[in-house]
Amino acid sequence: MGNRLEGKVAIVTGAGRNGNIGVAICEAFLREGCKGVIGTDFRDDEVAEITERMAQAGPREAFRLWRHDVTSEADWARIAEQAAAEFGGIDILVNNAGISIHSGIEHCSLDDLRKVMAVNHDALFLGMKACLPALEESRQRFEGGGSIINNLSMASYMPSARNIGYHASKAAGRMLTLCASLEFGPKRIRVNSVHPGITMTPLIREGLADYAARGHYASAEDAEAQIAARGALGITSEPEDTAHAFVYLASEEARFVTGASIYHDGCIGQRY
Numbered sequence: 001m002g003n004r005l006e007g008k009v010a011i012v013t014g015a016g017r018n019g020n021i022g023v024a025i026c027e028a029f030l031r032e033g034c035k036g037v038i039g040t041d042f043r044d045d046e047v048a049e050i051t052e053r054m055a056q057a058g059p060r061e062a063f064r065l066w067r068h069d070v071t072s073e074a075d076w077a078r079i080a081e082q083a084a085a086e087f088g089g090i091d092i093l094v095n096n097a098g099i100s101i102h103s104g105i106e107h108c109s110l111d112d113l114r115k116v117m118a119v120n121h122d123a124l125f126l127g128m129k130a131c132l133p134a135l136e137e138s139r140q141r142f143e144g145g146g147s148i149i150n151n152l153s154m155a156s157y158m159p160s161a162r163n164i165g166y167h168a169s170k171a172a173g174r175m176l177t178l179c180a181s182l183e184f185g186p187k188r189i190r191v192n193s194v195h196p197g198i199t200m201t202p203l204i205r206e207g208l209a210d211y212a213a214r215g216h217y218a219s220a221e222d223a224e225a226q227i228a229a230r231g232a233l234g235i236t237s238e239p240e241d242t243a244h245a246f247v248y249l250a251s252e253e254a255r256f257v258t259g260a261s262i263y264h265d266g267c268i269g270q271r272y
């Protein structure tokens, strides 16, 4: 248990699946002393399990897991209002929810492209807009002010022939982050992004197993080993590793850090 986020209140989207990055971020924030962590997700089938896990990381009353569709402006208004009402403000917003529909332009429908853009890009805009007034007040409590952290991907920097929506939306998310950092700086709200490489969440494990089943790799383990070998370190990340980057950006240690990208990818060679 630490105190790097002592007394802060955070919203973390995409925290409804145990083992994923959003849940690991909630856990790390509670361990570092947040007085309120609101995880949100549009799925609610693992609420009891995740709530129990969070109770090991911080006081039971400090954690909530609320149903929330990040593509809905009305949902965002409700979440921002409820969070501020229950915990007295919002200091940290983590836009973490994300989806992928694997397809190149030829086989990607406009509808699918819009679905991916809605979650991976438009929702960042909606979240920042809805939480802006509350985040601006954070400077009255913390010198470092409000902190927005957008969970993007190395896909922000790397093109793909087979995943147009994901890569385009994550690249757009990077520019949105930079624009917001300029706009919100005078309000003492810092806006940064984290760019994970392969992080072993249930979604990724299922994806690797699927690739193996379709004959692209000998097995899921082989797939992980080959993908890990693309990075300088030759390993993959666990969600708990990735969460450390979010703790730093949310903390007072990062009070002079805005518009920054943290590459959390073990240095994938073909970054640019």
Ligand SMILES: NC(=O)c1ccc[n+]([C@@H]2O[C@H](COP(=O)([O-])OP(=O)(O)OC[C@H]3O[C@@H](n4cnc5c(N)ncnc54)[C@H](O)[C@@H]3O)[C@@H](O)[C@H]2O)c1
Pocket: 013, 014, 015, 016, 017, 019, 020, 021, 022, 040, 041, 042, 043, 068, 069, 070, 071, 096, 097, 098, 099, 119, 151, 152, 153, 154, 195, 196, 197, 198, 199, 200, 201, 202, 203, 204
């Ligand atoms: N795992 C990786 O290797 C990796 C690498 C790079 C970037 N990322 C990014 O990290 C983030 C988390 O990924 P993850 O691996 O933990 O995957 P995940 O699928 O477990 O997490 C995403 C969560 O977002 C939720 N979600 C999706 N659409 C939503 C919506 N409209 N409203 C509310 N919630 C919604 C899902 O239910 C899920 O719980 C994503 O933005 C992803 O792009 C992950």
